[in-house]
């Protein structure tokens with residue numbers, strides 16, 4: 412067994428014997444945090460992460476016309492994951508993460 416390409420260890424299972432391909436990009440999948448069923452759709456880490464980002468992105472509300480500014484850095488805020496109430500400070504994604 413080649414000891415290469417072990418991106419993140421811990422909980423990953425070797426599934427190379429199952430000959431699984433990513434349902435998104437068609438890349439061979441050799442490791443997964445779980446063992447999928449035969450007919451289960453599986454995505455590689457890249458596609459999985461992309462899907463998560465898209466899901467989060469699709470939940471964002473467009474507030475670009477409301478003139479909302481970040482309470483910390485003053486940057487214009489265009490998207491929020493919630494409807495701003497007006498009486499609470501809103502932070503941009505950069506400041507929010509801090």
Ligand SMILES: [Zn+2]
Nearest residue numbers: 433436455458
């Ligand atoms: Zn993929």
Ligand SMILES: [Zn+2]
Nearest residue numbers: 481484503506
């Ligand atoms: Zn900010």
